Amino acid sequence: MERKQLEAKLAELKSDYVRLQSDLEKVIFVRGREQETEKELVRLEKEIAEVNRMLDELDKK
Structure with missing residues (x-):
């Protein structure tokens, strides 16, 4: 993979991670x-x- 592809993949993964952290807080709450x-x-x-x-x-x- 090229650098730009890896950086785009990393940004996507980080976004998913933050979203899941938020989801986890909600799941624990309920x-x-x-x-x-x-x-x-x-x-x-x-x-x-x-x-x-x-x-x-x-x-x-």
Whole structure:
């Protein structure tokens, strides 16, 4: 992937992460199933870390 694609993907992932954090607060408030949302947040954290790693690799070239 090129830098611009990675940066766009990172922005999208961060946006999704913030949205899910907000959703999680609502789910907890209404005593919903927060485990599913937490799992999705963990998945996004891993994906964000991977995209950041890929960007770091591009910087090293």
